[in-house]
Amino acid sequence: MLSVKNLSKSFDGNTILRDISLDVAAGETTVILGPSGSGKSTLLRCLNLLETPELGQLSIEGDTVDFGTDLTDEQVRTIRQHSAMVFQNFNLFPHLTAQQNVALAPVLNGKKSKAEAKKLAGQLLAKVGLEHKADAYPDNLSGGQQQRVAIARALAVAPDYLLFDEPTSALDPELEAEVIQVLMGLAAEKRSLVVVTHNMAFARRVADRIIFLDGGTVAYNGAPAGFFASDHARIQRFLQIFEMTDYKI
């Protein structure tokens, strides 16, 4: 269980997240939607403590931090080990091969020997369909392949929650499909996923829960069916934008 209570975050005096409270159940796929600038990335980054909120509380799998006072390195590392982030721009380590990218963290975190980590990396690359690219450097991989390596790298630290910030936004539709397929596989395995995306088909078909952010507050939190049938004006306007873009394409 991941639980956020009364979380607030501001940048340079602008409040980006206002008093957010929500729970994310383990084993579910939670999709965060919302207009640009509504604070989706910021919320996701707060869950991994890539951003530190000013106020509120975060609990993941029994570990809890209260914001408002400075966190110790120990606290940050304890909370952070429960989740791993997959970024829009992949952020693979360019000087390491696909396999080395995946194998590095388990070794540095002291969880695996080098040989074990290498084996794990091979398995995870196979899982994302890239066993044949184990020795390739990121620069020699397509965007879709890079993102799949990044997913394998995140899986390698055995996180309780996988966090995705627009994992397909930098990709062509064909490559997007590769990555979405991997995500769907993870969802089918009942892994706990929190996904920020603009892919409405994914939200509709795969999400167990939809959280809709608007202006830094939660405007919807519930089942996808209710979201897509909502008569809330703001949600309707948001969905219409996608229908129109779908239509134009």
Add this chain to the structure above:
Amino acid sequence: MDRYIELWVESLPQLLLAAAQVTIPLTIIAFVLSLVIGLFSTAARNLGRFNPLNWLATTYVWIFRGTPLLVQLFLVFYGLPRVGITLDTWSAAIIALSLNTGAYVAETFRSAYASIPRGQFEAARTLNFTRAQTLRHVVIPQATRIALPPLGNDLIDLVKGTSLVSVISMVDLFQSGKQVAARTFEPLAMYLEVAAIYLVIFTLLSIGQQYLEKRTSRYVRTANA
């Protein structure tokens, strides 16, 4: 022309000896020290904005990049005795050259560090690397590749800079050539020879640099294409 060839052959051992005894060891010692200085300065300049070590390093770089090496050398060798610090020529030369090059190396390291994308640090954080692990496994391998070309420039400037130690009466390659020129009254022949030897040293260093750049750039597609 025959006379020139005779002169060159005759003086070559003396010049090579001067290069081997002064120019090259001075370069190596000062470069190693300047790498250490550059590393510490970079670390200090990455501390908080109000940290005194940061100020110290920033001031150091400012002064030693902003004043001529010749002036620094004179200050160390002729100036310091006035405040009770008398140094032999080797110590003075090593101190001045490594402080001077260290300031440039510090700049090289700073810009290499700054050119590593923010996403790399975020990836390291999300994977729960410690600061030291991030430095060792993410930053340094990438920064090294970026730093190599400017570092090569710093080294080559240093080699040429060592010729200034002749002013504190050290017999380096240049000073040795100067002595032969004075003895033989053949400045053109001798300084051409001195220049050629510097050029050979430079060429060898460039080859080494190219090799290292290739080795550290294996993961970049454009560099291999």
